[in-house]
Amino acid sequence: xxxxxxxxxxxxxxxxxxxxxxxxxxxxxxxxxxxxxxxxxxxxxxxxxxxxxxxxxxxxxxxxxxxxxxxxxxxxxxxxxxxxxxxxxxxxxxxxxxxxxxxxxxxxxxxxxxxxxxxxxxxxxxxxxxxxxxxxxxxxxxxxxxxxxxxxxxxxxxxxxxxxxxxxxxxxxxxxxxxxxxxxxxxxxxxxxxxxxxxxxxxxxxxxxxxxxxxxxxxxxxxxxxxxxxxxxxxxxxxxxxxxxxxxxxxxxxxxxxxxxxxxxxxxxxxxxxxxxxxxxxxxxxxxxxxxxxxxxxxxxxxxxxxxxxxxxxxxxxxxxxxxxxxxxxxxxxxxxxxxxxxxxxxxxxxxxxxxxxxxxxxxxxxxxxxxxxxxxxxxxxxxxxxxxxxxxxxxxxxxxxxxxxxxxxxxxxxxxxxxxxxxxxxxxxxxxxxxxxxxxxxxxxxxxxxxxxxxxxxxxxxxxxxxxxxxxxxxxxxxxxxxxxxxxxxxxxxxxxxxxxxxxxxxxxxxxxxxxxxxxxxxxxxxxxxxxxxx
Numbered sequence: 001x002x003x004x005x006x007x008x009x010x011x012x013x014x015x016x017x018x019x020x021x022x023x024x025x026x027x028x029x030x031x032x033x034x035x036x037x038x039x040x041x042x043x044x045x046x047x048x049x050x051x052x053x054x055x056x057x058x059x060x061x062x063x064x065x066x067x068x069x070x071x072x073x074x075x076x077x078x079x080x081x082x083x084x085x086x087x088x089x090x091x092x093x094x095x096x097x098x099x100x101x102x103x104x105x106x107x108x109x110x111x112x113x114x115x116x117x118x119x120x121x122x123x124x125x126x127x128x129x130x131x132x133x134x135x136x137x138x139x140x141x142x143x144x145x146x147x148x149x150x151x152x153x154x155x156x157x158x159x160x161x162x163x164x165x166x167x168x169x170x171x172x173x174x175x176x177x178x179x180x181x182x183x184x185x186x187x188x189x190x191x192x193x194x195x196x197x198x199x200x201x202x203x204x205x206x207x208x209x210x211x212x213x214x215x216x217x218x219x220x221x222x223x224x225x226x227x228x229x230x231x232x233x234x235x236x237x238x239x240x241x242x243x244x245x246x247x248x249x250x251x252x253x254x255x256x257x258x259x260x261x262x263x264x265x266x267x268x269x270x271x272x273x274x275x276x277x278x279x280x281x282x283x284x285x286x287x288x289x290x291x292x293x294x295x296x297x298x299x300x301x302x303x304x305x306x307x308x309x310x311x312x313x314x315x316x317x318x319x320x321x322x323x324x325x326x327x328x329x330x331x332x333x334x335x336x337x338x339x340x341x342x343x344x345x346x347x348x349x350x351x352x353x354x355x356x357x358x359x360x361x362x363x364x365x366x367x368x369x370x371x372x373x374x375x376x377x378x379x380x381x382x383x384x385x386x387x388x389x390x391x392x393x394x395x396x397x398x399x400x401x402x403x404x405x406x407x408x409x410x411x412x413x414x415x416x417x418x419x420x421x422x423x424x425x426x427x428x429x430x431x432x433x434x435x436x437x438x439x440x441x442x443x444x445x446x447x448x449x450x451x452x453x454x455x456x457x458x459x460x461x462x463x464x465x466x467x468x469x470x471x472x473x474x475x476x477x478x479x480x481x482x483x484x485x486x487x488x489x490x491x492x493x494x495x496x497x498x499x500x501x502x503x504x505x506x507x508x509x510x511x512x513x514x515x516x517x518x519x520x521x522x523x524x525x526x527x528x529x530x531x532x533x534x535x536x
Contacts, residue, residue, distance in 0.1 A: 041066045045083065045105065052101040056094035062086040082115040128175075128506035129164040130446040130469040133429045137162060137172050138449050140201050147197050148174070149453075151190055156181030158213065159454040163469060163507070165209060173207040174198070177454075177502070180212075213503050236260035237438040238388070239486040239497050240398040240421065242517070243533075244526040252395060252531055254388030255516075256484035257499055258370040259457075297362060304354045311347040315340065365390040371523050373457055376515050380464035382457055383511060383519045384499045398530065400492045401434070405442040407473045413444065416492030423533050424513050425493030427466055433495060434488050435468075439481030443474045445508075454509060456500035465509035466496065478508040486513075494530065 049064050065084040083102070099116060106114050131138065141162065148160060156179035164170040174194060178187055187210045198206045236256055243250045318340040325332030370386035398421040406414045413432050427433070429449045436442045445468040452467040468487065470477050478485065478498050487496045487510050494513050501508030520528040 041083070044109065045102075048105045049083070049085065049098075049102055052098045053094075055101075056097045058094040058098065081111075081113070082117050084117050126165055126506075127170065127475075128469055129170055129471070130430065130448040130467075131162055131164055131172055131450055133449040135172055135449060137203055137206055140203060141450055144174075144197055144201055144203075148176075148194055151193050152176070155179075155186060155190060157455075159452060159502070161448075161452040161454075161467065161507075162450040163448065165207070171205060171207050172203075173209050176208070176210045178210055178212045179455075237482050237484040237498075239484045240494075241390075241396065241531055242387075242520070243529050243531045244387075244520075244524060245529075246526055250531075252390070253368055254365060254390050255497070256386050256388065257384045257497070258373055258386040259384055259499075260386070260483050294362065297357075297360075301354070301358060304350065304357065308347060308350050308354060311343060311350065315343050315347060318343065363391060364388070364394050369520075369524060371519075373460070375460050375463055376511075376519070379512065379515050381511050381515060382460065382463050382465065382499050382509070383515060384457075385497070385516050385520060387520070387524075398486075398494075400488065401436045401442040405436075406434070406444065410444060410471075410473050414490050416488075416490075418492065420532075421486070421488065421492055421494045421530055423493055423530065424517070425489045425491070425495045426514070427495050427510075427512060432471065432490065433468055434490075435478060435482070435485045435498065437478055437482030437485035437498070440476055440479050443477050444471055445469055445474065445477030446471050448507070452507070452509065454500070456509065465499075466512065467507045467509055468498075469507045476505045479505045482508070 045066075046064060050060060053060055063084075063086040067082050067084055102116050103112075106112055106116070137144075145160075152160065157176055158179050159175070159177040161175045161177070163173055163175055165173040165175060176187075176190070176194075191208045191210050194208045198204065198208065239255045241252050242255050243252055318336065322332045322337070322340065365388045368387040368389040373382065373384045375381070376383050399419055400416045400421060403411055403414055403416070410432075414434055427447050429447055431447055432444055433447060434442065434444050448467040448469050452465045453462050454465050455462050456465075457463070468477050478501055482498050483500070485498045486494055487498060489495055496510035496512050497516055498508050498510050517528040
């Protein structure tokens with residue numbers, strides 16, 4: 001199959017994407033020529049399309065055309081015979097099965113080259129998976145990458161990556177995340193040039209996709225550490241605890257991302273003002289953190305209040321039935337009365353829990369050290385960390401998520417050797433990894449076979465990042481609120497820490513823990529390790 005170039009399209013079949021990713025470009029209509037399908041379309045294809053709509057409970061489409069098209073929706077400048085379906089703004093629920101049916105039929109009649117396109121936008125999320133290190137592009141990427149980067153020099157882009165992406169099938173795809181600049185024509189020209197590079201490298205089956213997205217910082221309850229927050233609207237993940245060898249012995253500190261605790265919880269003017277002993281002692285003003293964060297605390301209070309209101313509503317229904325029973329024959333059973341009393345007891349307990357949680361002291365600790373976010377000279381990745389001096393009565397442990405927290409179908413992949421993190425580990429391409437974050441809780445993902453080049457931190461420009469991609473059992477590995485989360489391997493060894501990820505949440509970026517610990521040791525002058533760490 002020839003390599004595909006897609007704007008915001010993706011598959012060679014239809015216009016499915018996230019609305020924000022649209023790169024508009026004109027579509028040209030040409031003559032059908034003599035490809036011999038007109039009769040087949042009228043006699044065979046059209047009935048299949050109508051039957052697929054009927055079988056999936058969808059209204060018969062207004063029109064179905066057979067055309068010859070080229071442009072943004074049809075893989076660059078080549079002409080493609082295309083079946084166009086007028087979507088008529090129908091629900092998207094039945095579209096996948098309709099499209100699968102039509103595609104299967106076209107393959108059956110030996111015309112898989114025909115594109116199937118929906119004229120109105122139907123938005124379905126494209127899925128992203130990791131490439132395997134055995135894939136041919138992994139061997140040839142060092143040769144291709146410099147050529148692609150040279151093409152990108154004059155365009156505003158946020159990331160250059162390689163994944164398997166799609167909706168039904170998942171071909172290897174060179175994914176270029178476009179920034180705010182550049183016209184659709186310029187991006188189309190670039191995609192064509194990248195396509196030619198792939199052909200020259202004998203990678204005809206590799207797709208090229210350009211879409212608009214952002215690389216954002218993932219700075220929200222977490223089993224491994226805690227939900228933490230700085231100021232009222234900031235929230236992130238306490239990855240866990242580390243130990244520093246001080247003059248008076250080992251001391252425990254919390255570890256998270258610096259960007260989560262910078263001015264206003266973000267990066268002011270491209271950098272965080274360093275704080276800590278290296279700037280002349282303690283911070284000018286203490287920077288306190290809460291756990292849970294004030295924002296998360298308010299969200300939890302709302303959930304608890306809603307639960308109380310729901311319980312009160314059920315109690316009122318039962319009390320109404322009880323009064324009717326007393327007035328008309330006492331048919332309200334003893335079991336029903338026990339149920340009513342149990343619900344009253346549960347509501348009372350929830351009200352007490354609510355009041356206690358409402359008065360809870362959220363204070364967790366203060367920032368001890370948060371250096372300027374910078375690039376690793378040896379690895380090229382982002383180094384983004386902050387140490388927290390934790391109040392003694394709030395200090396926890398690096399307790400790992402239990403195996404029961406993992407989906408039963410993939411639980412065999414997670415076999416921690418103890419209840420807490422035993423030691424440090426390393427990332428291995430293609431292997432599965434786990435994290436417990438404040439927002440998305442416990443998830444599993446695969447380490448991508450090729451490093452990503454991303455621009456999450458404006459003042460650093462492009463950095464070389466290890467990426468963790470979703471797997472089939474977990475549609476999202478991490479999302480905003482998971483910044484700082486520890487990433488562990490199947491044995492529970494600490495391998496890295498989440499710093500940022502894509503806005504569409506298809507992948508996140510992690511810094512290897514050996515890079516983080518080495519930088520902490522260098523900046524503080526104190527050796528960093530895990531509490532009670534086994535030999536590393």
